[in-house]
Amino acid sequence: MKTAQKILLTALTLFNEHGENTVTSVDIAIELDISPGNLYYHFKGKDSLVNALMKMHEQQMQKILSREKLDTLHPEEIMYYLYLLIDSIHVFRFFYRSPADLAEKYPSIVRPRQHILSSLNKQLAYLFESLSKRDILIASKADRALMVDLMSLIITQSCQFDELNSHMDSTTQRYHALSLMMVSVLPRLALSDEQKQQLEQMLDSHDFMRDASTPSPLDFA
Amino acid sequence: MKTAQKILLTALTLFNEHGENTVTSVDIAIELDISPGNLYYHFKGKDSLVNALMKMHEQQMQKILSREKLDTLHPEEIMYYLYLLIDSIHVFRFFYRSPADLAEKYPSIVRPRQHILSSLNKQLAYLFESLSKRDILIASKADRALMVDLMSLIITQSCQFDELNSHMDSTTQRYHALSLMMVSVLPRLALSDEQKQQLEQMLDSHDFMRDASTPSPLDFA
Known part of the structure; x- marks a missing residue:
């Protein structure tokens, strides 16, 4: 699975479990064990994650x-x-x-x-x-x-x-x-x-x- | 109606209409045309309003x-x-x-x-x-x-x-x-x-x- 797909899947799981409002981009990066910079390279913030x-x-x-x-x-x-x-x-x-x-x-x-x-x-x-x-x-x-x-x-x-x-x-x-x-x-x-x-x-x-x-x-x- | 009751009723109406998270104590005071200080005299913040x-x-x-x-x-x-x-x-x-x-x-x-x-x-x-x-x-x-x-x-x-x-x-x-x-x-x-x-x-x-x-x-x- 490509990084972008992994990010989306992880974001989705965290949003579903904890609600979108309590999950930050950094939480998603930590969960995936990637740097926030790497995440940002794929998605410019939560807005772009939610839209994807x-x-x-x-x-x-x-x-x-x-x-x-x-x-x-x-x-x-x-x-x-x-x-x-x-x-x-x-x-x-x-x-x-x-x-x-x-x-x-x-x-x-x-x-x-x-x-x-x-x-x-x-x-x-x-x-x-x-x-x-x-x-x-x-x-x-x-x-x-x-x-x-x-x-x-x-x-x-x-x-x-x-x-x-x-x-x-x-x-x-x-x-x-x-x-x-x-x-x-x-x-x-x-x-x-x-x-x-x-x-x-x-x-x-x-x-x-x-x-x-x-x-x-x-x-x- | 006493001030405390008016405050509760107004808070309830605003919370129901807009959701608790988008309504501040100041919004409630403005809606009632009282000072935030007066509101605070009756209820020490949203926590105490929600509990009441x-x-x-x-x-x-x-x-x-x-x-x-x-x-x-x-x-x-x-x-x-x-x-x-x-x-x-x-x-x-x-x-x-x-x-x-x-x-x-x-x-x-x-x-x-x-x-x-x-x-x-x-x-x-x-x-x-x-x-x-x-x-x-x-x-x-x-x-x-x-x-x-x-x-x-x-x-x-x-x-x-x-x-x-x-x-x-x-x-x-x-x-x-x-x-x-x-x-x-x-x-x-x-x-x-x-x-x-x-x-x-x-x-x-x-x-x-x-x-x-x-x-x-x-x-x-």
Whole structure:
């Protein structure tokens, strides 16, 4: 991995764990065991790090949110897709922690973040609409609009809330978010009891290991 | 209203609107048109303001969360109670914005905030359990535990999320939070279609004006 990539990855990890505001460029250099001068050679300050991370985040979200054929997915594939959405936001979760404060400090992230959120909402709306057309989801148009807001709230804020409440590790947080989604979606799904149980079992067993063919959102390849 | 109360109310309003970290003691004094010296006479810095506000918040939450007889409430009364919970957290919402950052800055608020959240969760758990015993709510014990987490997430974080997404006024934010709760709870309620419609109509018409007998959470009487 090249130095610039290592720097970005380390910055991202530290920002996610401690919040962007408590991490300095020097902290990042120390963590990487490089000189602040070397870091500065690659990125001229936190501003340029934050912007480079937003660019990565945008590109990866675009891949996930441009996925088509959502309207032929099976319920368990949909649950997996929801998990991917949680995962891909979670990897860049510091952008959604103290959202207003971050926007004030880095005005340049406001527009791409807004764009990501509105694409996320559109994709969720499309997913629910197609499920509803296929008579799998029982929800009026107004209900579906609220469900989109709720999913989006869970995806972007539940990890922050988990930090407030308890100390879950990062994987547990993602499954917790997915469980919160499913507890509100499941009663609206017109599935057999057997199918619902199957989904619940998948959820309980945390049965969503990335298979080798799915690239990690942090793949720099 | 006494000066100390005016100061608290103004600090609360500014903290809620702009976040605690961007508001200084001098801002509060200017807003009130008093001298910083006068403010200092009443509160020795932001630390003491934040602690006094937390004391108010605790007392008011205790009143609402110690309410008994939840197990005889009608569905519309339950919805109203959920609204009261949203409202009472919303009045002190800056405590739940950037929760980790605030905790680092004011370690003394961690314990009372934790206590409020665990009381809130207990009360919600009790509410759902009693509804389930009365066969009004269809939810397993595991489902109910997730529903408690979800309600708590909505109550504490949805206003923050709304700020990220759009510019709703404060009343709209509260009804939006209640709508998010109801969209996940309603499909689990064993009510007639007529009863469900009635709840939805109440929700749509924002029909929860405080009646004169309910004291405002900001009542200093």
